[in-house]
Amino acid sequence: MAPIRVGLIGLSGQPREKRDGISWAEIAHLQYFRSTAEYQIRALLNSSVESARAAIQRHELAVNTKAYGDPNAFANDDEIDLIVCCVRVDKHFQTVKPSIVAGKAVYVEWPLERSIHVAKEMCALVALHNAKAIVGLQASFSPVIRKIKQIIDSGTIGRLLSSSVVGSLGHGGATEPKPTSFFLDRETGGNLMSIHGAHALEYIIAALGDFTTFKGACAIRRPFKDIVDPRNGNQVLEKAVRNTVPDHLLIHGTVLPSQAVVAIIFTGGDGIPGLPILDWRIQGEYGWLRLTSSSMALNVGSPDTKLELYDASGKAREIAPDEDQWSKLPLPAQNIARLYEAYRKKDWYPDFDYAIKRHELIETMWRDFDQAEGKNR
Missing domain, CATH: 3.40.50.720 (NAD(P)-binding Rossmann-like Domain)
Structure with missing residues (x-):
């Protein structure tokens, strides 16, 4: 061909x-x-x-x-x-x-x-x-996400009861690098909610199922930020630039088909030194899954991402995701490759119809934010 x-x-x-x-x-x-x-x-x-x-x-x-x-x-x-x-x-x-x-x-x-x-x-x-x-x-093509879904669907941990996801956004701290200064402008459309938040929601949904109820409680905790130059020792280029995008995201809801409750907290900044940037726990009737990583961007991946299965006795074992021919590519290219292969x-x-469903979730978060702020857009 x-x-x-x-x-x-x-x-x-x-x-x-x-x-x-x-x-x-x-x-x-x-x-x-x-x-x-x-x-x-x-x-x-x-x-x-x-x-x-x-x-x-x-x-x-x-x-x-x-x-x-x-x-x-x-x-x-x-x-x-x-x-x-x-x-x-x-x-x-x-x-x-x-x-x-x-x-x-x-x-x-x-x-x-x-x-x-x-x-x-x-x-x-x-x-x-x-x-x-x-x-x-591309997050649903990640081998570790597919492994989580496989374990849940197999009934290994029984009926899904709940899940909690705690992560640090990396961005959203006291300063903003010049290359991503547009993250502070809601009207641009590329920001922590639409990029970091949506990619995370994608892998959570891919593993656990679609939300049947969905509520956001997002906040701007740093309304002004300095723009810095990361190529020059983070020298301040602009001081006190207004931020119009939430830098802390709290989301909760229930997912199909289990009706399990899901709570998600993403905080702005780099997180606590020495602890995982992402800590995702999934509770079943007979055990737990826990994923930890130094990056919350599972759509891209991180070499130290670790998935553990805890059985009913509390005994833990690490679960390795399945590899394929694309696992040898640089991390950013791997899931992209799997997406291209699926299309081919x-x-x-x-597709775009699918994308609209994710846009609707982000729109719900914005609507909840505006209502909390007393805004009418």
């Missing part, structure tokens, strides 16, 4: 030491594309043709890789099958809209866009033009 021809949006041409932050397109998507013959990068779209050419040269892509600076010209390229969008969330729709209208398949990173209203517009456009659409919610093999993958 011929390879799927990819047009990639947002692959930076700047050297790492000269740009702010990380390039998700580089550390995740590109790593997978380099490892497989099933997909081929045929074109790049950046803010300009020159920027796209710089990225082609820096990453040593094939000499016939096309460089675009215009989303409309990009969409009209008949040698592209799948458009992959890895730019900032508030630029997603404007860069992929022409491709959706052209009927091309699109992969858009999570969140789909800055608000549920724009996300629904994207979803409707996909349906109108009969386009295939993938959203970058025509297995289940999260």
Whole structure:
């Protein structure tokens, strides 16, 4: 079968030491594309043709890789099958809209866009033009998440009773790095609630089941933050910038089919030194599961993530997740690879309709927050 021809949006041409932050397109998507013959990068779209050419040269892509600076010209390229969008969330729709209208398949990173209203517009456009659409919610493909679900479904710990998830967001502390300073602006759409919170909800739901009741109690505990430069010893660039996004998230509800109660607490900042950043406990009638990790981003993964099974006697044993051929890739690329493979093999993958369900959860959190604050939006 011929390879799927990819047009990639947002692959930076700047050297790492000269740009702010990380390039998700580089550390995740590109790593997978380099490892497989099933997909081929045929074109790049950046803010300009020159920027796209710089990225082609820096990453040593094939000499016939096309460089675009215009989303409309990009969409009209008949040698592209799948458009992959890895730019900032508030630029997603404007860069992929022409491709959706052209009927091309699109992969858009999570969140789909800055608000549920724009996300629904994207979803409707996909349906109108009969386009295939993938959203970058890859947590359900994580081997450790699948192992948790497998153990629960097998009845090993009996009927699911409850679960608690306590984690530290990493961001949301006293300062904000310049590359993610947009996290402080609710209107941008990319922030602790929509990114960190939603990816966490995705892996919790993948393991435990969909929420039947869902309530958020989120708060802005640091209304002003200094913006710092992480490349220059966290030198303060701007002082007391207003933060309009909750930096502490508390969520509770019940999940299907067990009706188990779930309590989630994510605090801003780095957490307590020496303790796990993430501590997830799952109680069954006959035992417990406990997952600990130095990162709450299980959608990406961490080498020290540990899953333990406690039987009815209290005896614990560590459970190793199943490995596959993608386990040898760098961590950011592994679950992305599994998502691409699901799409290629025509297995289940999260599409835009699925993404709207997650947007609705985030919208519920915002609505609960606004009501608590006495706001009417």
